[in-house]
Amino acid sequence: MNGTPVLAVVCAATVYAADVAASETKQQRDARMQWFRDARFGMFIHWGLYAVPAGEWNGNKGYGEWFLEETKMPVSQYEQFTNRFNPVTFDAREWVKMAKGAGMKYIVITSKHHDGFGLWPSKQGAWNIAATPFTRDPLKELADACKAEGIVFCFYHSIMDWHHPDYANRRGYNDRATGSPDMDTYVAYMKGQLKELLTGYGRIGILWFDGEWERAWNHDRGVDLYTYVRGLQPSIIVNNRVGKGRAGMAGMNNGQGVGDYGTPEQEIPPNGFGPGVDWESCMTMNGHWGYNKNDQDWKSTTTVIRNLIDCATKGGNYLLNIGPTAEGTFPQPCIERLAQIGAWMKVNGEAIYGTQASPFRRACAWGKCTQKPGVLYLFVETMPKDGMIGLSGLKNKVKKAVLLADPGCAPLPVKAAADGPIITMPAGRNDPHATVVRVEIEGVPQVEPARVKAGRDGSLVLTADDATLQGNGIALEEKDGVPNIGFWLDTDDYVEWPVTAGRAGTYEVMAEIACPKGTEGSVLSIEVAIGTATGSAQASSKAALEVTVPATGANWDSFSRVKLGQLAFGPGSGAVTVKAKTKKGEAVANLRSITLKPTTNRKQTMVERGIYEPRTTRTTRKGSGEEAGVIPGRVLCDTGGRVRGVSGNGEWLSRSGLSRVYRGGVPDAEDPVSCAERDPSLFQGQETKTGVQAGLSML
Numbered sequence: 001m002n003g004t005p006v007l008a009v010v011c012a013a014t015v016y017a018a019d020v021a022a023s024e025t026k027q028q029r030d031a032r033m034q035w036f037r038d039a040r041f042g043m044f045i046h047w048g049l050y051a052v053p054a055g056e057w058n059g060n061k062g063y064g065e066w067f068l069e070e071t072k073m074p075v076s077q078y079e080q081f082t083n084r085f086n087p088v089t090f091d092a093r094e095w096v097k098m099a100k101g102a103g104m105k106y107i108v109i110t111s112k113h114h115d116g117f118g119l120w121p122s123k124q125g126a127w128n129i130a131a132t133p134f135t136r137d138p139l140k141e142l143a144d145a146c147k148a149e150g151i152v153f154c155f156y157h158s159i160m161d162w163h164h165p166d167y168a169n170r171r172g173y174n175d176r177a178t179g180s181p182d183m184d185t186y187v188a189y190m191k192g193q194l195k196e197l198l199t200g201y202g203r204i205g206i207l208w209f210d211g212e213w214e215r216a217w218n219h220d221r222g223v224d225l226y227t228y229v230r231g232l233q234p235s236i237i238v239n240n241r242v243g244k245g246r247a248g249m250a251g252m253n254n255g256q257g258v259g260d261y262g263t264p265e266q267e268i269p270p271n272g273f274g275p276g277v278d279w280e281s282c283m284t285m286n287g288h289w290g291y292n293k294n295d296q297d298w299k300s301t302t303t304v305i306r307n308l309i310d311c312a313t314k315g316g317n318y319l320l321n322i323g324p325t326a327e328g329t330f331p332q333p334c335i336e337r338l339a340q341i342g343a344w345m346k347v348n349g350e351a352i353y354g355t356q357a358s359p360f361r362r363a364c365a366w367g368k369c370t371q372k373p374g375v376l377y378l379f380v381e382t383m384p385k386d387g388m389i390g391l392s393g394l395k396n397k398v399k400k401a402v403l404l405a406d407p408g409c410a411p412l413p414v415k416a417a418a419d420g421p422i423i424t425m426p427a428g429r430n431d432p433h434a435t436v437v438r439v440e441i442e443g444v445p446q447v448e449p450a451r452v453k454a455g456r457d458g459s460l461v462l463t464a465d466d467a468t469l470q471g472n473g474i475a476l477e478e479k480d481g482v483p484n485i486g487f488w489l490d491t492d493d494y495v496e497w498p499v500t501a502g503r504a505g506t507y508e509v510m511a512e513i514a515c516p517k518g519t520e521g522s523v524l525s526i527e528v529a530i531g532t533a534t535g536s537a538q539a540s541s542k543a544a545l546e547v548t549v550p551a552t553g554a555n556w557d558s559f560s561r562v563k564l565g566q567l568a569f570g571p572g573s574g575a576v577t578v579k580a581k582t583k584k585g586e587a588v589a590n591l592r593s594i595t596l597k598p599t600t601n602r603k604q605t606m607v608e609r610g611i612y613e614p615r616t617t618r619t620t621r622k623g624s625g626e627e628a629g630v631i632p633g634r635v636l637c638d639t640g641g642r643v644r645g646v647s648g649n650g651e652w653l654s655r656s657g658l659s660r661v662y663r664g665g666v667p668d669a670e671d672p673v674s675c676a677e678r679d680p681s682l683f684q685g686q687e688t689k690t691g692v693q694a695g696l697s698m699l
Contacts, residue, residue, distance in 0.1 A: 001444065044322070045095075049082065049115060051290060055288060069114065086134050092138065095107075098330065098339075103346070107153060110209050111139060113156075114160045116163030117129075120137050124189055139201060152206075154205045156208040158211040159242075198233050206239065209225075217244065245257030246263075262278070267476075269281075269477070270476045274475075283318065285320060301344075306434065307320075308352065309379045312355055313358045348405070351370055351436045356372070367379045377404075389425055391423070395448060396444075400442070401414050403426070406429070450497055451573060459597040464591060467497055468497070473493060474489075474493035486556070494577055503571050511563060512562075513589045514552050516585075520550050524581065527576070543568055546565065
């Protein structure tokens with residue numbers, strides 16, 4: 001859990017409004033959510049009076065849709081912008097066609113932002129577009145255009161209202177307000193607005209609430225509003241900001257939540273949130289949501305496309321924002337990028353729409369992946385120099401692989417390899433945004449997770465982004481760009497890492513964790529099972545350690561490295577599992593990493609096994625092939641334990657010579673123990689001097 005509540009995403013255990021959702025079965029909910037899950041790509045539009053000053057006032061050029069709050073301009077003065085809001089060049093059909101041309105499937109527009117100004121001629125007061133010279137209803141025109149083009153029309157509606165006199169958190173600059181605010185009166189006013197929107201504009205796909213974080217709003221009001229909205233349009237989807245459950249920009253729910261899906265803002269979650277969790281990342285195209293004429297820091301087309309890919313490959317949607325001008329037009333850089341995105345989507349949209357998250361635990365070195373039944377879509381963002389795309393860990397047989405950009409061409413060459421299939425990409429066919437390969441496979445994707453292997457010193461470093469998270473709430477998040485495991489609210493949730501331990505011995509166990517003072521005391525069980533992939537009872541080596549989580553600071557971001565104890569286990573492949581035996585406070589802990597470090601180093605291990613001979617004097621090679629100070633049948637190392645050569649029967653082989661007899665080079669030559677134990681046959685000796693294998697056999 002990150003420390004500053006701003007935005008959030010709903011987990012699978014979200015609490016839905018009772019009256020409407022209690023009777024909704026999983027099948028009914030899935031049917032209601034299906035169009036959203038298939039769409040993957042939508043347009044966000046922030047448009048209102050704040051477009052008139054265009055982000056600039058009294059020499060400050062950094063304003064946007066928060067203009068009123070940030071300038072603290074008296075409301076009576078802000079109201080004068082209505083005289084200048086006359087978007088006569090607004091063309092709803094053009095807007096919708098640009099969204100459709102970009103490959104977007106739905107549009108979410110601000111019916112009312114935090115300044116309270118309504119973008120339709122509402123009967124709930126005069127603070128709306130009817131007070132401007134513009135005599136049309138832009139929301140009605142957009143609703144009609146969306147229906148004509150097959151785009152789902154949606155509303156953003158702010159709970160917070162800086163203009164209304166009865167909104168409980170009234171601003172000091174609201175010089176129009178008198179008396180004491182009455183939140184119940186304000187909620188009745190807002191419900192009146194919503195009834196107009198949900199009964200006068202046809203089918204609405206999403207009600208996208210915002211501005212719920214202030215004390216004026218609470219969970220019970222959120223449940224009531226969700227019920228009210230679903231009562232007006234039972235099939236509508238409502239985001240999680242209708243309630244009070246969100247807890248941070250990373251977007252995971254913390255505590256009681258209301259709504260159907262979550263809304264990370266200006267970021268994409270590191271690994272998504274797993275099956276059964278619906279979410280959507282909303283992001284600007286430059287640095288502002290509302291129009292700012294001076295902000296020319298536009299995201300590139302490649303960045304936007306890769307953001308869309310990133311969301312889809314993690315099982316989420318991408319909501320890309322446009323801030324139109326007060327005249328009713330999209331900024332030219334937006335128009336250009338929408339057209340370029342559309343050109344890419346026209347070829348590759350199959351790999352985005354209706355897909356599910358990647359079966360690969362982490363992004364591959366070459367890019368990302370989505371899937372449909374029997375098909376993988378590979379987004380090659382970094383083309384390997386040799387053009388070889390490895391599907392590491394994939395156990396399925398590949399039936400066919402083709403480029404989406406050229407489906408009629410000959411299938412791409414695919415060869416089987418021990419670590420998974422390898423696809424050879426054609427030369428000169430690299431798309432600068434992402435080259436997409438359609439891979440047909442047999443059966444449901446089966447991917448063996450990558451194992452964490454021991455480092456040169458024998459340590460196992462288990463980071464949050466390498467972990468497999470099991471449970472409904474536990475999730476990966478980030479703080480200062482560093483992933484951590486958070487939202488550990490349930491003792492049934494646990495964390496697991498597949499590992500390969502390099503040696504037998506005793507390991508010091510350390511953790512980098514965060515736990516605020518007052519919530520410490522949860523008990524963790526750290527279990528190691530070597531000999532199986534899953535840590536079953538048949539494991540050849542098992543060990544467990546129970547520890548009590550200490551306080552590390554003032555909040556959930558106060559990370560500290562803590563020594564937890566020691567574990568002893570043997571070498572081989574298996575799993576490390578961390579479970580919560582008890583939960584003392586709000587959550588168990590936030591966890592960045594677990595490190596298991598051998599209490600003896602590699603040099604000591606080699607000495608104990610009789611294969612290490614310290615190099616105490618500078619040696620020179622003699623013409624006879626002997627080397628001074630070398631004992632036959634030993635590995636020659638320097639004082640740091642680094643391999644310098646192998647001796648046998650009075651003859652000598654340098655490390656460079658060793659590389660010629662090790663298939664594929666010597667990536668493990670720095671650690672002869674683990675290298676030779678893994679596969680002694682890799683050292684052949686056909687091209688070496690006599691006695692090399694004799695020396696290696698002692699490993």
